[in-house]
Amino acid sequence: MAYCLVVRPAGGDRTWTVVDASYATVGPVEEWLEAHRHLWSPNTVRGYATSLAQWWSFLEQRGEAGRWSEAGVPAVAGFLSWLRNGRTVEHALAVPADAPSAETLHARLAALISFYQWQEAVHSVPVAGRLLRGRAARMPSRGLLAHLDGRREPGPSSLVRVRRRRAGRPPLLLPQEIQAIIDGCATWDDRAGEWTGNLRDRLLFSLLAESGIFSRGANLDTRGVFLVSPGQRLINFV
Numbered sequence: 001m002a003y004c005l006v007v008r009p010a011g012g013d014r015t016w017t018v019v020d021a022s023y024a025t026v027g028p029v030e031e032w033l034e035a036h037r038h039l040w041s042p043n044t045v046r047g048y049a050t051s052l053a054q055w056w057s058f059l060e061q062r063g064e065a066g067r068w069s070e071a072g073v074p075a076v077a078g079f080l081s082w083l084r085n086g087r088t089v090e091h092a093l094a095v096p097a098d099a100p101s102a103e104t105l106h107a108r109l110a111a112l113i114s115f116y117q118w119q120e121a122v123h124s125v126p127v128a129g130r131l132l133r134g135r136a137a138r139m140p141s142r143g144l145l146a147h148l149d150g151r152r153e154p155g156p157s158s159l160v161r162v163r164r165r166r167a168g169r170p171p172l173l174l175p176q177e178i179q180a181i182i183d184g185c186a187t188w189d190d191r192a193g194e195w196t197g198n199l200r201d202r203l204l205f206s207l208l209a210e211s212g213i214f215s216r217g218a219n220l221d222t223r224g225v226f227l228v229s230p231g232q233r234l235i236n237f238v
Contacts, residue, residue: 002026002056004049015042016049021060028068029056032118051111058082069119072130076112076160080105105162113158131158178209 001021008014015037018029029052037045058079059065078090084099085092100108113132119125173181182205186197195202 002053002060004046004053006046013042016046018049018053018056020056020065026052026056028119029053029115032115035118035122047107048111048114051108052115054083054087054108055079055112055115057087069125069127071116071127073160076109076131079112080109080160080162083108102162109158109160109162131160178205181205182209 003019003023004016005019006014006016015033017033018026020026029049032052033045033049036048040048056065056068059068059071059075061082062075062078064071064075081090082088083105084095086096086098113128116125116128116131120128182202184197185202185205186195186199188194189196
């Protein structure tokens with residue numbers, strides 16, 4: 001069984017690596033992690049190390065750790081099934097109650113694909129080519145000013161996928177609940193003759209509530225905005 005191990009090099013920061021069943025560092029994984037430690041946050045390194053430790057444990061259980069560079073779609077699909085079944089068996093009639101969520105499985109798969117894409121780019125390991133085919137299954141959403149950027153066309157999609165549950169409808173806030181949010185940002189103090197709280201947040205939520213603007217894809221910058229007393233309907237932009 002492989003492990004995600006926390007280490008602290010002499011004079012360095014705490015980080016994570018992966019060791020195999022004999023407690024030896026897994027060379028291919030450590031090389032990949034080391035190439036990205038200066039780019040990723042510690043939490044990202046930890047998450048990727050955990051994903052690859054579980055992948056290496058799966059290969060060890062199969063007796064295929066020495067053939068990690070020969071993996072394909074059947075092995076990766078078996079890995080996801082193994083995770084769903086509590087990291088015990090690949091096939092089971094019933095999924096255990098504590099099975100990982102679709103989001104966790106997707107994160108494990110994303111880390112695995114990232115690992116093999118790097119191995120292919122650096123060492124010509126051909127696994128990523130077996131896992132990725134064609135164009136992206138879905139076009140990514142475009143931002144409000146997407147026509148001004150130089151985004152690339154969507155890349156290939158994974159042949160191994162994790163089915164995600166569709167998110168439910170967002171909750172509908174009642175008028176009094178919306179007002180409570182607005183008042184929680186800032187209120188007018190008659191005694192002090194001034195606003196107390198965060199006026200920028202109040203402006204943002206008031207704008208969303210009264211105009212119906214949807215915030216996704218819109219960058220609203222309220223720096224330099226001043227609100228005056230409630231009796232005056234004036235907003236000064238400086």
